[in-house]
Structure formats: C-alpha cells, structure tokens
Amino acid sequence: MPAFDTPRADSYADELAHERAYLTAARADLARMRASAEALDASRGSDADSAAVLADVLARRVAALQDDPHTTLFFGRIDGDSEAAESRHYIGRRHVSSPSGDPVVLDWRAPMSTAFYRASHTEPMGVALRRRFGVDRGQITAIEDEHLTDQGESEASSEILASEIERPRTGPMRDIVSTIQPEQDEIVRADLATSVCVQGAPGTGKTAVGLHRAAWLLYTHRDRLDRTGVLVVGPNRAFLEHINAVLPALGEVRVEHTTAADLVAHAPAKATEPTEVAVLKGDPRMATVLHNALWAQVARADEALVIPRGVRKWRIPSYEVQEIVDELTSRGVRYDAARAMLPMRLAHAVLLRMERAGDSPDDRVQEAVAKSPAMRKYAAALWPAADPRQVLFDLWSSADRLAEAADGVLSEQEQAILLWDKAPRGKGSAKWSPADLALLDELGDLVERTPSLGHVVLDEAQDLSPMQLRAVGRRCSTGSVTVLGDVAQGTTPWATDSWQEAMSHLGKPEHHLEVLDRGFRVPASVIEFAARLLPSMAPGLGAPTSVRSNRGVLDVRPVDGASKIATELLQSVSAAMESEGSIGVIAPNAQIEKLSKALQAGGIDHGRLDADHGDDADHRVQLVPATVAKGLEFDQVVVVEPAAIAAAEPDERTGLRRLYVVLTRAVSALTVLHSEPLPGELCG
Structure with a gap:
C-alpha cells in the first residue's frame, strides 16, 4: 500500500458521502454557535464601561464564528491507533462543538492539532492515519489517506497538498492552514517569549508563517495579547492590502496593520534628500547624537533656588541643585519623567532645611512647595519642556548645536552633509524627509516612553535602516517579535546583510534564527532563472530549492525595439488570461503610465498599484511598479525591461536585488519582455 492512497473503490463513495454529511452537520453546529452568540445581551454589564467591553467581546465572537462558503470548516483528519470514535479528530480553521460540548472540529492552533502538521513515518506522534480533503467551492471533492504506521513505507508526496499550494488564486492573500509544512509549523508555534527571525527565500511562505504565528499567539495567549496588542508591520500599503484578509479568515480581527513609514509618521514627509544623507540619518550613531541634543537642553544651575514660604525664604545653593540635576540625568529615565521629578526633589531639599530649622513639615507641605510659582519658574528655566520637532529643527539648522551633539560621534564632513543649506524660518515651515521621521520617533521616545505591544510581526525587515528598526523595536520592548525577510531581497541603500545586527537594532540580540529555503510557491524554472543573480548581489547565500513537481513556465522573449514592447505586452497578457489566476505586469516605475494606456487601448481591464492610482476594486490584471512588487505574488507575471528595472536603483547591487x-x-509562469539586453548575470 502506498503512503498516500484513496479508500478502496468499493468504499470510496461511501467515505466521501460520510465526510460530506459530517461537513453539513459541522456547518449546522457552527450556525447554532453563531446564533447563540448573537442572542447574548451586551447590556447585562453592570455599567456603561463594562457593557461596552462585553459588546466588543461579543462582536468579535460573532465575527470569529462566520462561516466561509468558499471553503470547508475542516481540511484534515487524524485518527489515532484506537478504533474508538474519540481518537478521530477533524482539523479546521476554528473550533466547532456539538450541543453537548463535544468537539466537532478542532482549531488548527489547538495543541492536539500539532500532530496533523508534524506527524511522520519516523515519528507518527500517535497518529495512525492522516486524511486530507480536496475542496472545491466549499465542498469536499476528494479524499487522500496517509497511513503513518505502515511498516516499510517511505514519505510520499500528497497530490491534494500539491494542488492546493499550486492552485491559481486572485484577490488578497489567503491563509495556508491546510498546507503548513513541519518546518513552518515549528516557527508558528514558537513560544511567545521567543523573538524569532526568519530568513526566507522567495516562495518559502515566510509572510504566511508570520501571520499564522500571530493567529496562533492570539489563540494561545488570548488574555495577555488582548491587553497588550499585536501589530503587523509591512513594507507598503499594497502589501498590506494583499495580506489583510488572512487574519480575519482565521477569526482574528483585532490585529493592527501598518507600514514602517506610517508607524513613524509624526509629520508629513515632504522633503527628498540625497542617498548619502538618508543613509547617514539611518545610521545607529544618530541615536547618540539625538540623545546628546535633547539632554543639552537641561541648563546648569548657576543661581541658587530661593523659595518664599510665609515670612521666611528658603535657599538651596546652586551646587546642591546641580547635584540633584546630575543625579536625575544619570538615572536613565525619560526626559519628561526626570523633568517631572525635579520640582519634588528640590522641594524635598527645602523640607530638609525646614526640619533642621525645627519645623515639622509633612508631605502636603512638600507638594505645595513643588507646585509653588517660584519653584515652577525656577524648574522650567533649568529643565525646559522638549518638543522633538524643535530639537531636530535646531540640530539641522545650527552648525554649533550639531557640532556639540555630534562631538566624537560624527566627523566634520558627516556633520556638514546633515546641515540644511538654507534653514526654514521655524519648525512649522520645515519639510521633513522620510529619514527625519524615524529620528523624530527616536526623540519622542527619549522624551516620553513609547508604549510597548505584546507582539510585533515585521515583514521585509531587511530593508529598514537601523533607526527604523529601533522605532519598531520600541513597539515591542517588553514583548516579542517575529522578523521576516530575505537579505537577498534588500533593495534600500541601508539594507542589512546581517540578521544578528538587525536584531540588535530591534533590541532583541537574543533571538532564534530560522532559515526557510524550500520554495513552495515559486516554480523551479523561475527560481533557477532568478538565482543566477545571487552570486553578484548576495555572495555566500545559498539558492532556494523549489519542491514543486510542476516546474512552471519561463518565457524570456527579446523584442525588436522598445516601440514594440506594448504590442508584445498585450499579446502576453491576453494569452495569460486564457488560464486561471491572477496576472501581474511588473515594469520600471517610469513606464507604468505608458503601459497602462497601452493596456487600456487594448481593452484589458486592469488595476494599478502605484500610489496615485490605487483603488479598492479587485482586478485580475494588476500593473505593478517594480518598487512596489515586494511581498506580492501572482499566478502569472509579465516583467517588462529587466535591465531598466535594475538601472533605476542607485547602485548595481541594489539594482540586481530589485530585479531578483x-x-x-x-507562482506558475513568468514571461520576460526586453528590448534592452538582459543583465549579464541572467545570460548564463
């Protein structure tokens, strides 16, 4: 008997009918559970606040019990060694129970479901049979059994698993709960306290793994993470649109999504600047410069503190005041926290003098002294309020202030390129660059601590500068993080080549690194073609391996002259539309408008993912600027002018990485149209 089989022909129809009936019954149980949740009265709360909390909990419960008619409630089954019915468990996207409370479907995140993903012939984990279900439009269409306890059988490939991985798809990214692989499952179920870094080649499912890890953590640590929150950070808004349906499909509707740019958008980013300036502003040394600039605002105590109280005046000499200031500045607390402590510390020094004079002041006297007009005026002059934008404005517009803050940190040449050539009249007229926003976030945290979340999922992390990584790290300073990326796909001038370094900037030097190099979504013909770039752009990084039986289609097509690109594009897209699935046309940013007009003239409806033309409609054909393609996937892709895509980047290495x-x-087929010669690396 093969490791994978279908039930015998004489019993297959009966087995299929049984499983379909079980699905029908499970759907009825889920509908009953949803109706029961909808009938609960949120007004039972003892007050308005508790009623609002209860209403929110009930709304999330109802949303989590939504049935998706396009798929089944379960995708697998595991049977134990026993013949008893209780040793059989159906695995699905959410828990479903019978009226008596018995499990009808186990949530894929439940501990018992682990065996469905990890059991093998060498380690069956108590599973005698693993059954997978073929599904089409919400109905069970096929059954495939794997007998894990059969002696002498080797591991085999599942046709149902392969067809699900390779199935054409349109619209947003879908969950992969039915196809999670053992190495992926280990990452998904890593403990909350573990910060995980995943180095994943294209098509290895790293993004899906990160999202499913968030869902698993919310299931396993619900009470804690409902309080502290979970955040997903992606590279751009097109990417967020692509992934935004995954967690809701798994019943998780309270996870926030944002881009790295929006995370630190404390002001509009209107300025552009040379690459060397942006790189320097993203350098981790800037953290020291900003710290020095902020704390330089604390003045030295050159005058004594004099506090009138009644007919007497109490005097604290300047040297004693300075000792208090020095102690506060060395405590490692935030600027505003230390600033708030100053009046109370000075008031305590006054109380000590009162006691030495024979008075018996209490805490109310100390508080009154701390809030007195004389104390407020003195403390404000000594320790002024800080505005991050004003601090950064002063730094970029004053050579003296920058020199003081950067002394011993930045060279004179580096300081010179940071200074504004012509300073704005005030911070209100300053035009901040994207790199400035990360610095404003750093200053904001130096002034007042940034609240930490319970867990952060950071995708495409290799593209963030050290200062951007620090900004993300602040959001999980007391929590954990799942970092996803591929150093070979780093397309910014500051992209990291070291995960150890990147994780240190995130504040997580102690972390667990996982490498995913088995490609499930990108076919072999495509990944082998793209991997020709690796030796030049990421030497030492191993090429990913496609594990799909279908090698896919690769068509590299030279075009006789740029004027004929549009004609070839129309032909390629029209041919692609004869098959199922999504189609992505990826081109140099400068050519998007021209190609859009060509598609429109050819009668091909399409969407555009550039910032000025994004819309909410689902389009089977999407026109994608090369700089927005990261993290997206399409069943069929047409790439236009690869040499121009590479040449648009500031240096050769970054250009080759963008092209990679x-x-x-x-996912299925790649067509490359080029009138310009291909980069030499692709001609091997």
Missing part, C-alpha cells in the same frame, strides 16, 4: 524581487513574484 521582481523575477520571483510568479
């Missing part, structure tokens, strides 16, 4: 990203977006 673009070439690895295809």
